[in-house]
Amino acid sequence: MKDHCPRCQAEKKNADRFCGECGFRLNEEEVLTDGTRVEMKMSDIQLNLATVYFKRADYQETKRLCEKILVLEPGNKSAQELLEKAAEAEETELTKG
């Protein structure tokens, strides 16, 4: 069975809690049924997703998303901080060897 993101129609993986394309929260069915509450800020959604990647130690994706957010919102402090944290963690991983 193939599932698709209700927002952007991108194919989603079973384990994904967020859409890889648009960052839409996939398991929050109650949010989907009420269209008026879906209007979460795009940067918030992407930041949530970036945080998930960070917890998974996927720092490349974390940085990629944070950079995306910062293109849209250069003043987004949370994204800046997460980007720095990811860069640091990545550095640590590399030197750990």
Ligand SMILES: [Zn+2]
């Ligand atoms: Zn999507």
